[in-house]
Amino acid sequence: MDSPDVELPENVELPESIALAWGLRNRPSRGPKRSLSLTQLVAAGIRVAQAEGLPAVSMSRVASELGVATMSLYRYVPTKQDLLDLMIDTAFGPPAPPRAPGEGWRPALTRWAEANLAALRREPWIRHVPLSGPPINPNQVRWLEYGLAALRGTGLRGAERISTVMLVSGYTRSWANTTADLAEAAARTGQTPDEVGQHYWQHLARLTASGPYPAIHELLTEADDEEEDYYDAEWRFGLGRVLDGVETLIQARAAAQP
Amino acid sequence: MDSPDVELPENVELPESIALAWGLRNRPSRGPKRSLSLTQLVAAGIRVAQAEGLPAVSMSRVASELGVATMSLYRYVPTKQDLLDLMIDTAFGPPAPPRAPGEGWRPALTRWAEANLAALRREPWIRHVPLSGPPINPNQVRWLEYGLAALRGTGLRGAERISTVMLVSGYTRSWANTTADLAEAAARTGQTPDEVGQHYWQHLARLTASGPYPAIHELLTEADDEEEDYYDAEWRFGLGRVLDGVETLIQARAAAQP
DNA sequence: GTAATCTGCGTATGACATACGCTGTAATGC
DNA sequence: GCATTACAGCGTATGTCATACGCAGATTAC
Known part of the structure; x- marks a missing residue:
């Protein structure tokens, strides 16, 4: 050891x-x-x-x-x-099972993120507690261990591995908070989350109607495809951007040493 | 219009x-x-x-x-x-100047993120205020406009553009919070931020000494290169992962329509 | 057996966000 | 011009909260 x-x-x-x-x-x-x-x-x-x-x-x-x-x-x-x-x-409880033998870093880290998200969704009150610092308590350290374990053997340096885990963790927390806030606003006002979202866009449209906001106007005029799993798609989009960025670096590392 | x-x-x-x-x-x-x-x-x-x-x-x-x-x-x-x-x-004040003609989306979004970070660092108390919801107040909307403007013409759909802006914003906020917490802990205990960080690693080493934490142990044994701009490098690493991930998608879009 | 230490808890303190109502000021309507 | 209406400033009050302090009793160490 x-x-x-x-x-x-x-x-x-x-x-x-x-x-x-x-x-x-x-x-x-x-x-x-x-x-x-x-x-x-x-x-x-x-x-x-x-x-x-x-x-x-x-x-x-x-x-x-x-x-x-x-x-x-x-x-x-x-x-x-x-x-x-x-x-x-x-x-938070103990983390999901660690990366399995033969399992790639990306599926493992995706599973890790999704388990993290599940915990945050299960306990929406967590987001309101002021953060006390980097992970140090028992379950936090276990989660950190498994997150890092997912990245072993990828060629990332130690500092990069922990930065990656914190990046994924931060994104997960941010996304969980946003959707929990939405759900809470809906419950408080007797609306659905979609209705709350629609009101936000309406307010935004009203407030930007007479000003120089071409990018927002463009956004507001685009087809608002009401796909069923909009939230799931958005979660996957953001996680995908992060993991694609990590993958780009990992592949560049692999290409740099034949 | x-x-x-x-x-x-x-x-x-x-x-x-x-x-x-x-x-x-x-x-x-x-x-x-x-x-x-x-x-x-x-x-x-x-x-x-x-x-x-x-x-x-x-x-x-x-x-x-x-x-x-x-x-x-x-x-x-x-x-x-x-x-x-x-x-x-x-x-927060008004945002940094928008994307200039001829300026690529990536430099523009990088500038946007760095201006965002500068505002958060200028006002470290902001991180302690409970968030009230999506950007809707005047300066928030201006920042949103310029963030979206940086992504016009990239081929990203509207929902993807705003998700990207929120992703960058979330990462910036997360990173600003972490470093501000570190600085505050240092000021409170009469240490330097490096000393606070070292103590965290020492605590982590002590707590994981006798348990099954191979990934953390590996991390702790790696050369801790004391580069001068560790924090700047970490900021750039995380932003780079996010932007690489966005770039991967933009390039895939461009390749999909000749 | 005595001293030390701990547990449970009652009392108290200072701080805080905000409700309520009074007096005086200023605008509106007739 | 006067009565009515609405507002500004502010004193008083309320309930809630985290936590300090100290007492009486229970338990352990020597």
Whole structure:
């Protein structure tokens, strides 16, 4: 195994939030036994988020879900943001199966992206949580591992591989957010997502009617083909652009060394 | 001009937030004269955000900046979110000059993305504001126009053009957010951004030391070339992947019709 | 057995967005 | 010109929220 060759700081001090997420925080050895576990807190937070959306996830609401007093939660997590981070990591769950032997990098990375999208769609509240930084919690790291594994042997350098994974991940998140916002606006106004989209175009048409917006006007006059799977097509378009761009580089690398 | 051919609903009811942003809300004709303008409110909000970050932008803080009472602000904007939306649109400013005659789509879109990135870097507080939906406010629409204009004549369909613009925009925003978070973490902990990044890798190495993470281990063992412009290279890598992917499609389109 | 540490929780604090209503100002209609 | 209408500014108030603090009791270590 390579890791002994890594300049591995066994004594690296982990920030409390990370130690908490990985179960590395010191367990208390004195005092009364805890009535709850961190897992229960996280599960309760997720239940509230799923049922009532992220704005409902207050410390008091989660405590109520568990039948304890609000301030008890602070015995388990230092801040609410820590709880949210744990909720996200748990809600994401473990990643889809990694790239199989004989499976190309592109199908593997596509599967990875689609599983990522599925998780985000399953838990639309995730998009409202402020991001805490690069992937570091247990499931995040597992997802990162499998994303990187899809790119092994492609000739991409390490920095390029992680940039690629972050690029795909960023696109997936962006797309999931946009469609979730659309669905939420529809639910809030009693419309369908298509109707919400149509209203956007109508507003845009009205606002740009009298100004110098030739490219937008051209866009608005083009046939709006109402294909059934417009959203699926758009998802595939964007992912395809990203993966085509990666493929271009991989092929250029392969051609540069015969 | 094409717009008369658009099924243009002149009587489309604009939501109040949009009407406000475009100066289309009815002006009051009775009552005392206003002591402030909406522009002044927005400018005050931006000043506070720039000086103290987004968490400081409360209605009372902005009112204090203007020397008025908190509740006065609600005579000008219905909600705080409306003020934040206006602040973003104003802070973004007008877009960079559009694609010039003879300028290719790729250099034009690259310039567009880089101007977009510059705006986001100039105003790092923007990333913390919850997004309100697709581009609809005045400057947003101008940016959209110029992004679309860069892609005219490429053979991409309308839906593909706007998807491309959103793809580039999403990547730019994602990248700007990541680097801004890094810079902020550095400032908060008295480190350099490189030091913050190193700590992340150290944490990752520690946490994955004893688990099945071969792809991450491989990544950690690769030469970490400390090139001066690592961040610039990473930005260019990601944008290049996206634009290569777009270029692949444009060339395939051109080849499909001789 | 004593000291130390922890759990659960009640009380409290400061901050925040915004509802409500009062007084005074300015425009409109008759 | 006056009454009515609508608005501006702002003081007061409300409910919600994250979290600090401290108390009493439970549990462990020495």
